[in-house]
Amino acid sequence: MPLSKENIFDLLSGIPDPEIPVITIQELGVLRKVELTSDGCEVTITPTYTGCPAMQMIEDQIREILRDNGILNVSVKMTYSPAWTTDWLSAEAKDKLRKYGIAPPLSSMDTVAFIQCPHCSSFNTEIISDFGSTSCKGLYRCNDCKEAFDYFKTH
Numbered sequence: 001m002p003l004s005k006e007n008i009f010d011l012l013s014g015i016p017d018p019e020i021p022v023i024t025i026q027e028l029g030v031l032r033k034v035e036l037t038s039d040g041c042e043v044t045i046t047p048t049y050t051g052c053p054a055m056q057m058i059e060d061q062i063r064e065i066l067r068d069n070g071i072l073n074v075s076v077k078m079t080y081s082p083a084w085t086t087d088w089l090s091a092e093a094k095d096k097l098r099k100y101g102i103a104p105p106l107s108s109m110d111t112v113a114f115i116q117c118p119h120c121s122s123f124n125t126e127i128i129s130d131f132g133s134t135s136c137k138g139l140y141r142c143n144d145c146k147e148a149f150d151y152f153k154t155h
């Protein structure tokens with residue numbers, strides 16, 4: 001039986017983000033849409049931070065999973081409109097980030113920008129560098145537990 005676009009969306013929903021493997025591209029809001037074409041399918045994704053090298057890895061994984069499921073003719077379309085924002089992260093995804101040791105992005109609606117330590121929940125934190133392990137993250141240190149941690153920047 002051929003796969004429906006819902007089946008395909010479900011298959012692709014499980015792809016982990018290459019940089020943060022605890023959350024999926026669906027939870028991140030990168031996976032937008034699947035459409036069937038006459039002999040394959042078209043997958044629409046929205047890049048997170050412009051130039052994030054992870055996007056090529058995500059595209060490769062999409063093609064690989066679909067090939068394993070017998071769909072060879074795949075086009076992966078990037079859409080920049082509406083632009084991706086960290087507000088698309090679900091509450092669950094933010095919770096997973098925190099457990100993974102990354103401070104989740106603040107909502108763009110937040111006017112007070114206190115970054116909470118993912119280890120001890122202290123707000124007594126300071127920025128060390130605006131660029132952490134990747135350009136998507138900033139590096140912070142907690143003044144209470146003295147741990148350094150990444151902050152997933154609001155975008």
Ligand SMILES: [Zn+2]
Pocket residue numbers: 117118119120121122142143144145146147
């Ligand atoms: Zn702490």
